Amino acid sequence: MKVILKFLKKxxxxxxxxxxxxxxxxxxxxxxxxxxxxxxxxxxxxxxFLSVARDGSLLFHTLVTLQEVLLGLTLGLxxxxxxxxxxxxSRTVERVLSPYIVASQSIPIVAIAPLLVIWLGxxxxxxxLTSALIVFFPVLVNTIVGIRSVPVxxxxxxxxxxxxHWQRIIKLEIPAALPVFLGGxxxxxxxxxxxxxxxxxxxxxxxxxxxxxxxxxxxxTSLVFVSVFTLxxxxxxxxxxxxxxxxxxxxxxxxx
Amino acid sequence: MNSVNNxxxxxxxxxxxxxxxDEKGSLQAINEISFxxxxxxxxxxxxxxxxxxSTLIRILSGLLAPTTGAVFLDGSEIKKPRQGVGIVxxxxxxxxxxxxxxxxxxxxxxxxxxxxxxxxxxxELIELVGLKGFEDWLPQDLSGGMLQRVxxxxxxxxxxxxxxxxxxFGALDALTREKMGAELLRIWRARKKTVIMITHDxxxxxxxxxxxxxxxxxPGNLRLDLKVDLERPRHEEDRFTPEFVxxxxxxxxxxx
Ligand SMILES: Nc1ncnc2c1ncn2[C@@H]1O[C@H](COP(=O)(O)OP(=O)(O)OP(=O)(O)O)[C@@H](O)[C@H]1O
Ligand SMILES: [Mg+2]
Numbered sequence: 121m122k123v124i125l126k127f128l129k130k131x132x133x134x135x136x137x138x139x140x141x142x143x144x145x146x147x148x149x150x151x152x153x154x155x156x157x158x159x160x161x162x163x164x165x166x167x168x169f170l171s172v173a174r175d176g177s178l179l180f181h182t183l184v185t186l187q188e189v190l191l192g193l194t195l196g197l198x199x200x201x202x203x204x205x206x207x208x209x210s211r212t213v214e215r216v217l218s219p220y221i222v223a224s225q226s227i228p229i230v231a232i233a234p235l236l237v238i239w240l241g242x243x244x245x246x247x248x249l250t251s252a253l254i255v256f257f258p259v260l261v262n263t264i265v266g267i268r269s270v271p272v273x274x275x276x277x278x279x280x281x282x283x284x285h286w287q288r289i290i291k292l293e294i295p296a297a298l299p300v301f302l303g304g305x306x307x308x309x310x311x312x313x314x315x316x317x318x319x320x321x322x323x324x325x326x327x328x329x330x331x332x333x334x335x336x337x338x339x340x341t342s343l344v345f346v347s348v349f350t351l352x353x354x355x356x357x358x359x360x361x362x363x364x365x366x367x368x369x370x371x372x373x374x375x376x
Numbered sequence: 377m378n379s380v381n382n383x384x385x386x387x388x389x390x391x392x393x394x395x396x397x398d399e400k401g402s403l404q405a406i407n408e409i410s411f412x413x414x415x416x417x418x419x420x421x422x423x424x425x426x427x428x429x430s431t432l433i434r435i436l437s438g439l440l441a442p443t444t445g446a447v448f449l450d451g452s453e454i455k456k457p458r459q460g461v462g463i464v465x466x467x468x469x470x471x472x473x474x475x476x477x478x479x480x481x482x483x484x485x486x487x488x489x490x491x492x493x494x495x496x497x498x499x500e501l502i503e504l505v506g507l508k509g510f511e512d513w514l515p516q517d518l519s520g521g522m523l524q525r526v527x528x529x530x531x532x533x534x535x536x537x538x539x540x541x542x543x544x545f546g547a548l549d550a551l552t553r554e555k556m557g558a559e560l561l562r563i564w565r566a567r568k569k570t571v572i573m574i575t576h577d578x579x580x581x582x583x584x585x586x587x588x589x590x591x592x593x594x595p596g597n598l599r600l601d602l603k604v605d606l607e608r609p610r611h612e613e614d615r616f617t618p619e620f621v622x623x624x625x626x627x628x629x630x631x632x
Contacts, residue, residue, distance in 0.1 A: 282459070283486045
């Protein structure tokens with residue numbers, strides 16, 4: 121009962137805050153002189169939403185972006201976890217790779233995205249790669265920190281119990297590194313959306329980033345709004361999934 | 377029972393020397409120690425901080441290789457961690473994400489014992505160490521004394537012949553310490569183990585052991601090998617008998 125009340129209260133606040141936001145937005149558009157093709161009213165955006173939802177184009181572009189994001193996230197995650205594990209385990213690997221990794225971080229993703237589109241074509245692959253690239257670093261760092269944070273005493277324990285490599289990874293390193301790792305994934309999940317959109321901006325003929333570009337070109341700001349909101353929901357959904365995953369996997373950890 | 381096997385001491389330490397070497401130089405932790413341990417004996421090792429007690433435990437458990445000399449268990453040289461040796465570390469060293477029950481089943485899981493069987497063994501030991509009802513608790517919710525009980529249960533779950541304890545009660549208050557000592561004696565009698573326990577509490581050593589080894593520091597040298605002929609079961613009041621005090625006096629002098 122208490123839990124339900126608490127939940128309702130939380131949802132109530134969110135609804136309230138959204139309602140206030142909408143009212144302010146509506147008030148702003150009615151009392152200012154800005155024409156609605158420059159700054160649409162909530163109603164315009166709603167109309168636009170209904171029209172693109174009805175003709176199926178919103179779903180189509182959303183699914184394209186979702187696919188890029190999920191594949192990019194998977195790729196980035198996989199590469200970062202493997203590299204991170206190797207880096208955490210071997211000083212030599214760290215010394216060899218870290219200049220490249222640090223250097224790669226100082227290049228903004230928008231600067232390399234055009235190159236990727238040239239190399240991989242305007243199709244889905246260049247978006248997957250921009251998404252993966254942007255996911256890579258935070259997950260990498262957190263994997264390294266996570267693995268390095270595994271207490272030495274527990275390694276000793278595993279050794280004294282004659283655990284083999286796999287048992288050490290599965291029964292010690294993964295669970296011990298998981299909290300920090302999932303923190304990285306949380307950041308990575310939202311970045312993955314940004315990465316895919318950056319890729320779509322540079323050159324694409326589908327996806328939500330492409331839709332934003334189309335709206336901009338046509339001065340269809342309502343379309344831009346609809347696309348941006350969809351992107352926000354996508355990112356929130358992903359973030360929420362990771363938070364959910366955390367709550368399931370890290371239930372042993374006391375919440376402060 | 378194998379009679380031939382029983383005539384031979386369970387453990388033989390022959391001219392053991394340990395030198396730690398790293399970039400900063402080398403440090404002789406143990407000079408040259410020889411002793412042997414009969415089956416089902418309860419041995420305590422006392423010595424001031426830095427006298428190489430933990431080092432000795434690491435050698436006996438096979439976690440560390442001797443620099444000189446050798447250690448034999450049941451006639452075969454200890455070169456790496458092996459079956460039949462249970463270890464309790466100074467810190468309880470539990471996995472925070474595993475429940476009491478799961479922490480105790482860990483050694484069996486590593487040996488691929490079916491989980492049902494592992495659990496029933498673990499439950500038996502939980503009862504032995506007096507933690508019934510706490511099976512599903514997490515380490516973070518237990519007191520220091522309870523944590524050490526879990527650690528002791530875990531070290532016993534594979535039914536080892538030799539039990540090594542490195543200052544298991546070092547972090548506990550005096551009263552809990554005495555209680556845990558009595559518990560350990562009870563377990564030792566019930567399970568017929570050979571126990572080697574490190575402590576820097578001389579009175580605790582005399583109270584628990586059949587034999588106390590005193591080590592002097594820097595580098596660790598065996599100063600005194602003292603037989604404790606006090607009758608068992610021993611009681612708290614025995615600590616004030618002239619015999620008891622005499623033994624502690626002898627040990628204190630040996631160490632200083
Ligand atoms: N891994 C290591 N590398 C270098 N020196 C070490 C290492 N481990 C221990 N030593 C040194 O060896 C000596 C003995 O250490 P050890 O931990 O065995 O002592 P101890 O008797 O267990 O002490 P305490 O009662 O404080 O636990 C100390 O001087 C310590 O600094
Ligand atoms: Mg020590």
